Amino acid sequence: MKEGSRTIAELSVQGNIIKKLPRKTAVFIKDTATFCVELDNDCQNVRWLKNKEEVKPSDRISITCSGKQHTMTIRECKVEDAGEIAFLADESRTSTQFTYVHCVFHPPPTPTLKTSVTLAWSPPRMERPIPVDGYIVERKKLTGFTWVRCHESHVPSPELMVSNLPEEADYQFRVSAVNAYGQSPYLEFPGSLHLEPVLAVKNPLTTAEVAPGGDALFTVDLTKTCSGTWYLNGKVLQESETYIINRTQTTHTLVIKNVTRKDDGTEVKFVANDVETIRESRHHFISGQDLCPCFVSALANFVNKEKTGGVVKAIAGKRAELVSETSEANVMVRWYKDGKEITASKKFTVEDKGKLHKLVASTVTKEDEGTYTCKIGDDTLTFDLKVSDEAVTFVNKPKTTPEVSVSPSESLELVCEVSAAGGAVVWRKDQAEVKQDQRTTIVCQGTQRKLIIKKVTQQDQGSYTCETKDDRTTFQVKVRGEKVPGIPKVQKEVKAAVSENATLSCEVAQEKTEVKWYKDGKLITSSKKFKVESEGKSRRLVVGQVEKKDAGEYTCEAAGQKLTFRIDVKGETMCCIPVLHPEKSKSLHWSRLPREVVESPSLEGFKSCVDVALGGPGGAGVTVGLNDLPSFFRPK
Structure with a gap:
């Protein structure tokens, strides 16, 4: 530096306050103001000042300290709170000019309600574009959790207009792409949209048929809440004792009290928001204006209730008819199922011919069971529809009971065929139901029904039946003799003296084999005379104190085999008694x-x-x- 030259520098001293108050703070009247500062080092001598006067905590003012952070809060600010707010920490100081602003309230603009929205999107850019077959667009209420489709079939292009929503609400939307390999994750549209449904009539007016002196009720249900006007023969109706008008959200009702014959053919009309679609016939759809004639008829009732009402039985898949008869011809009846009115559809058809009235249900199912009522005025006719399964019978059932023979340890297979593939069957043996287990298998294949028993034994012999609710077929099963028959120790001719015991014995192959003894074809049972003994594989018949009449042929039957014995009784034996x-x-x-x-x-x-x-x-x-x-x- 040359002699006589000088330089200037600015010296800045950093205080203890590292987060200072802003130069100006403005809040609305009755709002809350918060002042916050932060120190570099802890300090015990701190103060808050307002217009150079120390501020003390009160019901509106709170002063807090959290570590090195100091805060003052003023609630429900007033005009007198304005001024200089300062914070002092030893020699460090920061301040702000506290002011207030007036709150000017402007009326909210008239909301613009939309009934439809057009959604558009584009697939991401990729080196190899993925083919897209269509898109799925769903919606849900902002406060709801369930997503609902906005269309029936896939959207072919990346744009869709959504309208005719069921109710007014804030909606969110999302989209997903679909192709032959699956569906992409959903992508949500940002934000939400407030939409309302288009004004329309969900449930139009219907013709009222009333008996003289009764009340005529007309009801119309709109898609959204809206005011409307009732007309009677073109004249605006005002509520009175005769005409009672009510509105509950989207439902409007009109009651005409004490209808007379003069009211027959009276035209009732409902208009909402000048939307006009005039009713020309009984069957139509109404958007905003609804016309309905009122018919007054004589008091009719049901006749022949004991013949037409009550329990009606029908077979599943078939047609069912409920028929009622009225005292007057050409009157209108109403049909209900479990309290809900039935209208014409693919399932139900209503037929009226003179005094007869029919409700026809096509191809009934178990779901169609229930209580049906037919009403006319105050009279009611009740039907109880019972739907049973289709009658199941056996096809090609033999006229006589077939006999099936099988050898021990082989498999037994009984086969039959039913008329309906869904027919349920029950297998029984000697009237006892056969259950599936390790040896027994029950097969249902189409209309074919099988019972398979593996490794049959003598206990499997007997009468088998296959039963449905409507039919049955029987099989007689016979198990042949055991493969190792036998009687290795055979006594075919036994001689015995009078009063001696004669024993007939044989041996079978299995210990569980049962045998039966016969004499001259008659079954022998255990008694004082005869004793039937079984020990292991040995089988014995003991004839006690034989007599001449005990001589003859004895037969032992086991597992279909027979063994014949012959007992010969010798002459009298001398017994010498010395006297x-x-x-x-x-x-x-x-x-x-x-x-x-x-x-x-x-x-x-x-x-x-x-x-x-x-x-x-x-x-x-x-x-x-x-x-x-x-x-x-x-x-x-």
């Missing part, structure tokens, strides 16, 4: 009886020859030697 005669020296009286031989008393000490009396018809006696007695009484 000592005192008058004769050492003589014995022997009786020859048909009983088992018992040991005779000792003959020791008797003489070598004795008199023997043989018990018999003549009681003849004979004298024999003692040594000859054994051969004499040898059984014949």
Whole structure:
């Protein structure tokens, strides 16, 4: 630097306040003002000043400190609060000029309500564009959660006009692209739109048919809340004792009290917002103006209720008819199902011919079951429709019961065919229902029904039936004899003496095999005479104390096999009973009886020859030697 030259610099000293108050603060009257500063270092000597006077906390003023941040809040600001607001921290100071502004309220502009909106979008730019078959556009209320489609079929181009919404609300929209491979994620349109429905009549006026002295009720339901005017034969109606006019949101009603015959053919009209679509006939759609004639007829009622009302049975898939008869011809009746009025549709057709009135339901289903009522005036006729499944019968059912034979351990298959593929069947064996398990399989294939039993045993033999609600078919199943029949130890001819026990025995292949015993074709059961015994594989029939009449053929049946035995009963067996005669020296009286031989008393000490009396018809006696007695009484 040359001698005599000088330079100037500005010295700036950074205070403790690092976040200062703005130069000016303006708020509305009755609004809330907040002043906030932040220090670099903690400071104990801090103050808030208003117009150089220290501010103390009050009901409108609050002073808080959070760490190095200090805040003063003034609520419900007034004119006298204006001035200089300052904050002091030791020697550091910051201030703001606090002012107020007047709040000028302007009336809100008239809202512009839209009934439709046109949405447009474009697919993203890609090196390889993805083919798009169409788009799906959905809407939901801003306060709702459910998205609803705005159209029925796919939108072909990236633009769609949405209108005819059901109610006025703020709506959000989203779009998704669709092709043969699937659907893209949804992309929401930004913001929301306030739309209202187009004015239209959802439920138009209907012709009122009233009995003299009754009240005629006319109701019209609009798509949105709107005022309207009622006309009677072209004249504006005012509410009175005769004409009662009500409006509940979008529904308008008119009641004409005490209708007379003079009112017959009276024209009732409803007009809303000068939208005119005139009704020309009974069946039409009305947008804003509705005409409806009022007919007054004689008081009619239903006749022959006991013949026409009550329970009506129908078969699923068939046609059902409900018929009522009125006392007057050419009167109008109304049909209801579970309290809701029925109108003509693909399902229901209403036919009126003279005094007869029909409600025809085509191809009824279980859902059509319920209580139907037909009303005319104050009279009601009730029907209870019952829909049953289509009658299911067996096709090609044999005239006689078929017999099916199967061998043990093989598979049994019973097959039948029903008239309807949906027909339910129940399989039974000897009247007991057959349930599916590891061995048993029940198959329903089209109209064919099968019962398959694997590894059959003798217990599977019996009568099987396949039943529907309307029909049944029967099979007789016979299980052939066991593959290892048998009776390895065979006694075909058994000889027994009178009063002895005769035992017939055989052996079967399986321990669980049951056998039956017969004598001369008659079944033998256990009794005092006969004992049927089973032990392991052995089967026995014991005939106790056989007699001559017990001789004959005995048969043992097991698993379809038979084994025949023959019992031969021998002649009478001699039983010698010695009787000592005192008058004769050492003589014995022997009786020859048909009983088992018992040991005779000792003959020791008797003489070598004795008199023997043989018990018999003549009681003849004979004298024999003692040594000859054994051969004499040898059984014949």
